[in-house]
Amino acid sequence: xSQLANELKTEIIKAxxxxxxxxxxxxxxxxxxxxxxxxxxxxxxxxxxxxxxxxGIKIDSAADGKAVFHSIxxxxxxxxxxx
Amino acid sequence: xxxxxxxxxxxxxxxxGYTSNFLAEIQQxxxxxxxxxxxxxxxxxxxxxxxxxxxxxxxxxxxxKMCLNDAGVEQPDAILxxxxxxxxxxxxxxxxAIIQNNEQFLTPTSFIQSTHNTVGGxxxxxxxxxxxxxxxxxxxxxxxxxxxxAMMLLAEKAEQNVLLGGxxxxxxxxxxxxxxxxxxxxxxxxxxxxxxxxxxxxxAGEGANFFVLSNTIAATSxxxxxxxxxxxxxxxxxxxxxxxxxxxxENKVQASDIDLVLYGYNGDEKYDRVYTEVSDKLFNxxxxxxxxxxxxxxxxxxSFAYLxxxxxxxxxxxxxxxxxxxxxxxxxxxxxxxxxxxxxxxFSLLTAC
Amino acid sequence: MTKxxxxxxxxxxxxxxxxxxxxxxxxxxxxxxxxxxxxxDTVHKNNLxxxxxxxxxxxxxxxxxxxxxxxxxxxxxxxxxxxxxQALESAGIxxxxxxxxxxxxxxxxxxMDKSEVFYAQFLANPSKGKISNIVGHDCGDSTxxxxxxxxxxxxxxxxxxxxxSSANAIMLGSRLIQHGxxxxxIVGGTxxxxxxxxxxxxxxxxxxxxxxxxxxxxxxxxxxxxxxGYIVLESEKSAAESEKKIRGFLSGFANANDAYHQxxxxxxxxxAYLAMSQALAMSNLQPTQIxxxxxxGTATQNNDLSEGIAMKxxxxxxxxxxxxxxxxxxxxxxxxxxxxxxFSIMALEQQIxxxxxxxxxxxxELQLIPETELIEGAGIKHILSNSFGFxxxxxxxxxxxx
Numbered sequence: 001x002s003q004l005a006n007e008l009k010t011e012i013i014k015a016x017x018x019x020x021x022x023x024x025x026x027x028x029x030x031x032x033x034x035x036x037x038x039x040x041x042x043x044x045x046x047x048x049x050x051x052x053x054x055x056g057i058k059i060d061s062a063a064d065g066k067a068v069f070h071s072i073x074x075x076x077x078x079x080x081x082x083x
Numbered sequence: 084x085x086x087x088x089x090x091x092x093x094x095x096x097x098x099x100g101y102t103s104n105f106l107a108e109i110q111q112x113x114x115x116x117x118x119x120x121x122x123x124x125x126x127x128x129x130x131x132x133x134x135x136x137x138x139x140x141x142x143x144x145x146x147x148k149m150c151l152n153d154a155g156v157e158q159p160d161a162i163l164x165x166x167x168x169x170x171x172x173x174x175x176x177x178x179x180a181i182i183q184n185n186e187q188f189l190t191p192t193s194f195i196q197s198t199h200n201t202v203g204g205x206x207x208x209x210x211x212x213x214x215x216x217x218x219x220x221x222x223x224x225x226x227x228x229x230x231x232x233a234m235m236l237l238a239e240k241a242e243q244n245v246l247l248g249g250x251x252x253x254x255x256x257x258x259x260x261x262x263x264x265x266x267x268x269x270x271x272x273x274x275x276x277x278x279x280x281x282x283x284x285x286x287a288g289e290g291a292n293f294f295v296l297s298n299t300i301a302a303t304s305x306x307x308x309x310x311x312x313x314x315x316x317x318x319x320x321x322x323x324x325x326x327x328x329x330x331x332x333e334n335k336v337q338a339s340d341i342d343l344v345l346y347g348y349n350g351d352e353k354y355d356r357v358y359t360e361v362s363d364k365l366f367n368x369x370x371x372x373x374x375x376x377x378x379x380x381x382x383x384x385x386s387f388a389y390l391x392x393x394x395x396x397x398x399x400x401x402x403x404x405x406x407x408x409x410x411x412x413x414x415x416x417x418x419x420x421x422x423x424x425x426x427x428x429x430f431s432l433l434t435a436c
Numbered sequence: 437m438t439k440x441x442x443x444x445x446x447x448x449x450x451x452x453x454x455x456x457x458x459x460x461x462x463x464x465x466x467x468x469x470x471x472x473x474x475x476x477d478t479v480h481k482n483n484l485x486x487x488x489x490x491x492x493x494x495x496x497x498x499x500x501x502x503x504x505x506x507x508x509x510x511x512x513x514x515x516x517x518x519x520x521x522q523a524l525e526s527a528g529i530x531x532x533x534x535x536x537x538x539x540x541x542x543x544x545x546x547x548m549d550k551s552e553v554f555y556a557q558f559l560a561n562p563s564k565g566k567i568s569n570i571v572g573h574d575c576g577d578s579t580x581x582x583x584x585x586x587x588x589x590x591x592x593x594x595x596x597x598x599x600x601s602s603a604n605a606i607m608l609g610s611r612l613i614q615h616g617x618x619x620x621x622i623v624g625g626t627x628x629x630x631x632x633x634x635x636x637x638x639x640x641x642x643x644x645x646x647x648x649x650x651x652x653x654x655x656x657x658x659x660x661x662x663x664x665g666y667i668v669l670e671s672e673k674s675a676a677e678s679e680k681k682i683r684g685f686l687s688g689f690a691n692a693n694d695a696y697h698q699x700x701x702x703x704x705x706x707x708a709y710l711a712m713s714q715a716l717a718m719s720n721l722q723p724t725q726i727x728x729x730x731x732x733g734t735a736t737q738n739n740d741l742s743e744g745i746a747m748k749x750x751x752x753x754x755x756x757x758x759x760x761x762x763x764x765x766x767x768x769x770x771x772x773x774x775x776x777x778x779f780s781i782m783a784l785e786q787q788i789x790x791x792x793x794x795x796x797x798x799x800x801e802l803q804l805i806p807e808t809e810l811i812e813g814a815g816i817k818h819i820l821s822n823s824f825g826f827x828x829x830x831x832x833x834x835x836x837x838x
Contacts, residue, residue: 015190017134038131041700045191045641053188062641135698162693168574169596174632178555181635186479194636195698195826198544199575199596204827207693213710216693216829217604220546221576221594228593232608235615259562260570315583315592426580 004076015050016043028072036071044069051075057082086237087436088305088393089244090154090295092146094119095387096288097377100149105394106402109377113273116258116287117379132209135192137173139166139252142291143202144209146248151210154295154303159246161215161236162203165225167382169199172254202250223423225249226383230296230311230431237298248293249383261287266380266424268350275404277350277376285349288379292386294393300436305393306417309334309432316426320360323428327361327420330430338365342412343401345388347421348373349380354425361420370412372405385421385429392417396435440672441610443835444620444680445527447519448778450663450765451487454499455522456782463790464810468764470647470659478631484643486629487661487766489515500585508568510547511662513578515771516626519664520582523622527668528680535619535674538591540609541579541666542601542625544770547572549628578626591618596770598825599732600691601625602665603773603833607689609669619674624666624774633769634660640699648735650760651744651806653797658734661766665775684781687818687836688719694828700738705746707830708732712750712820715832719818726756726834727816728789730776731806732824733760734767743822744802757814759792759806773823773831780819780835789814 009023016039030036033044044065051057051068057079059065068078093101096117097110110117124133124141127148133141143164151159173196180189195201200218207216215236219228226249233245261267268284277286296308312330317323331338344366346358362371378387395401395414403409415435422428448455451469452462462469469487473480496514497504500521509517520539524532551573558565572578579594591612595605602625609623627633637643637660644657675682692714694707701707716723732743747755761779762768768775783789792806821833 019134020130040697042135042191042195042698045639048641049188049190049639167576175555175559177636178552178632179559181552181631182556182559186631186635189635189639191636191639194632194639197636198598198826200598200825200827200829201698203597204693204698204829207695207828208698211695213693213695213707215691216597216827217595217608217691218597219593220574220596221579221592222574224576224593231617232611235611238615239611256558256562260558263563263567264571313591313593315589 004079005072008072008075011050011054015046026072030071032069032071055079084238084298086234086308087297087300088294088308089297089301089303090150090156091305091390091393092148092150092153092293093291093390094121094142094146095290095292096120096379101390103398106404109404111273111275113271115267116253117274118253119290128209132205136205137170137196139170139172139250140196140202140205142252143248143250144205146291146293147206147246150293150295151246154244156244156295158210158212159214159295160243161245162206162212163229163232163245163247164203164218165229165249165383166199166220167222167225167251169220170197170201171257172252173197175254175256222382223385223421223427223429224313226386227311227313227429233296237296242299243297245296246293247296248291249386250291251289251381251383253287253289258287274376278348280350281352283351283353285351285375285380288381288384290378290387292390294389304436306396306433307436309434311429311431314428317428320357323357324361324364327430334432336416336432339368340416341366341369341418342414343370343372343417345372345374345392345417345419347375349375357422358420368410370410371407373407374405382423385419388419388421392419392433396433439614441613441669441686442672442675442682443667443684443686443781444670444675444682445523445668446683446778446781447522447526448665448775449489449515449519450768450775451489451661452764454491460782462764466791466793468647468793470766476629476631478634480634480638483645484634485647485659487659488629489662509581510572510578511549511628512543512547512626513572513581515628515662515664516541516578516582517585519626520586520622520666523666523668524586532587536590537588538612538618538621539579539583539588540593540595540605540621540623541582542595542605542770543575543578543627544596544598544601545627545630545633546575547577548630548632552630552632597829598827599769599772600823600825600829600831601770601773603823603831604691606667606773606777606833607691610686610689613669613671620668620670622666622668624777625771626664627662627768627770629660629662642736644735647794648763649794650733650735650763650792651740651799651804652795653799655735655737655740657736659766661768663765663768663771663775665771665778667777667781682838684784684838685836686833688715688721688834689832690714690718691831694830696828699826701742701824703742705742705749707828708743708746708822708824709749711830711832712746715834719834721818721834723751726818726820728783728819729756729758730780730819730821731758731760732822733762735762739824741799741801744799744804748802755804757789757807759790761790763793776821776823777833780821783819784816784835784837787814787816788812
């Protein structure tokens with residue numbers, strides 16, 4: 001879990017250009033959207049592409065992505081479930 | 084109704100932002116392109132917005148913020164942005180991604196950022212400003228279209244502040260294109276010797292220059308803007324001088340009143356001729372100056388000329404670095420005449436206030 | 437501003453025809469121009485419906501009497517030249533120089549149809565790519581070609597504010613007349629389909645894989661379109677002097693910024709609300725006097741809900757009859773405001789309200805039902821037309837019958 005979680009955090013920081021944020025700053029269960037990291041709908045689209053490009057997982061609509069991207073933990077769980 | 088420049092903000096090639104000792108130090112270069120000296124953007128834009136901003140957006144938004152701070156205005160009544168090529172870096176990025184990945188794994192950020200009105204949109208977002216917001220994208224009329232629009236807005240309603248600016252960026256690719264189009268100098272020279280080369284082409288530049296125009300004079304006022312006129316594809320020098328004289332007449336200014344003419348000489352010996360001809364015909368008693376050796380050539384570089392003119396009128400001093408001749412006149416009235424490749428000609432009149 | 441601005445000419449080309457007659461035939465037969473991609477080579481070819489203009493560049497150049505092999509026009513320019521010329525002719529203007537005549541055009545991606553071809557080679561190798569493909573890249577290029585083609589010189593400029601672009605061009609034109617800087621002006625916009633925009637909107641996941649369903653509960657996104665639409669505005673005095681038929685009035689307009697998000701509209705439709713309210717205030721009309729709304733209605737989840745909420749904020753429970761003509765033409769981006777202005781004038785002249793195709797179920801939060809059948813003898817005096825773009829750029833135009 002933790003290796004994938006760390007990997008994801010690094011990729012997210014890079015993809016979303018989160019300058020000044022390090023993987024240690026992102027808690028696994030903290031909400032990514034709204035509060036917490038404060039990501040928005042454009043970031044969600046970026047994460048959909050990240051999942052496709054890096055993990056080969058396709059999400060069909062932005063709405064489907066909502067639950068998946070709730071937190072690092074939910075993303076890890078989703079990726080593992082697709083293995 | 085008078086129009087005043089009440090604030091300025093700039094990301095330019097001469098210093099990081101605009102300060103009152105503008106041009107005290109001149110940047111010299113042997114490159115055929117001049118890039119902006121960029122400020123620490125975090126001082127002007129909050130990190131949650133910055134992370135998504137391409138370079139031109141940062142340049143534009145930071146200049147706009149500097150300008151609003153300078154004018155002491157929190158919410159402008161209108162936001163007008165001029166850009167000749169828009170957000171080319173993001174355009175290139177998105178196109179590159181389309182081509183490299185064969186239309187797969189494309190991410191939205193560079194596409195969204197490539198929209199030409201992103202600078203204006205981001206300024207509005209940053210300020211929470213719901214007011215009128217236009218973006219003009221027409222070569223060397225882009226910035227002047229903003230000026231024209233601003234002057235109409237100010238005539239329509241009293242006590243307004245209009246934020247407007249010109250912004251264009253240079254990328255490695257766009258510079259290469261300018262070179263391939265034959266618009267760039269192809270022999271060694273320094274920017275300070277730009278006009279001595281007597282060859283075709285110029286040097287490329289970039290920058291963002293923003294202004295607050297108001298119909299109320301203020302302690303922060305730099306200058307009064309009398310007028311701005313755009314002339315499209317004049318067929319000959321007569322058409323230029325007639326249009327210019329008409330412009331002066333409309334603004335109740337005589338050629339002899341012009342203390343300093345600021346020309347868009349850019350070192351291209353074909354396109355520079357008209358400035359000399361106009362000067363010989365109409366302004367042989369005026370001090371003559373130029374600015375593109377300090378800004379480089381870009382579609383909205385006339386906004387740099389406006390900055391320069393505002394600085395001259397407020398500081399009551401003229402940097403020797405811009406002079407082509409000096410008639411030793413106290414500078415109260417400045418005419419700016421710029422054109423882009425003989426197509427888009429603009430005249431602007433500023434006076435001390 | 438007391439000077440009245442009148443509409444004396446209209447010109448249009450879109451997926452539903454190369455003039456107003458062809459367009460009206462499509463409206464009457466409820467035949468949209470949305471279909472498969474045929475002109476572009478893209479991986480999305482069989483997946484995404486678009487609304488292409490059914491004429492090639494060569495065919496259009498031939499209709500314009502321009503020799504194909506000599507020209508280097510982008511499709512954006514060609515579409516623009518075609519519609520602007522039609523507008524000029526429909527206004528009966530034979531000598532542009534008789535009065536102070538300007539051109540304010542708008543587009544969103546300029547000559548990208550050619551530049552994306554250039555960049556495909558250039559980005560791999562900077563010495564590759566035909567230069568003639570890149571010279572028309574910037575937004576101002578097509579405007580200058582249209583101006584040169586029509587002989588217009590007095591005032592020439594270009595706006596680019598995404599999907600509200602040509603509505604804003606119309607506003608600027610009107611103000612230039614009201615300030616006495618021009619007697620008459622051709623205003624509107626043009627945009628052609630490009631790989632750039634097809635892929636761009638695809639990254640936003642706002643395409644419908646079927647033909648779009650504006651204002652429907654099951655709407656799934658937009659279909660991209662292409663085209664050009666221009667109208668001729670004149671001061672009432674100028675129109676009278678040259679004995680022009682007045683085809684309508686531009687009685688109000690406004691531009692406001694949502695200032696909420698780069699691409700999404702605010703949940704309470706604030707920008708749209710401000711644009712519509714201010715346009716109404718300028719026109720001195722009460723909401724009850726609006727007889728038809730040509731909505732922005734792109735059929736995205738976000739726009740239609742947000743626009744609908746704004747409409748209810750202004751019109752309360754009595755929202756006027758409305759429809760989205762994008763159900764016929766697709767979303768023509770920078771050209772949308774101009775194309776829909778032409779449709780508005782046609783509607784006023786022929787007293788017709790257009791159907792909103794493929795609507796079945798109202799959006800639950802709104803319960804708003806657009807017109808689904810063409811209405812004749814509609815009794816329209818005032819039409820409100822919305823165009824909303826990225827960057828929170830919200831524009832409303834109000835046209836009134838002559």
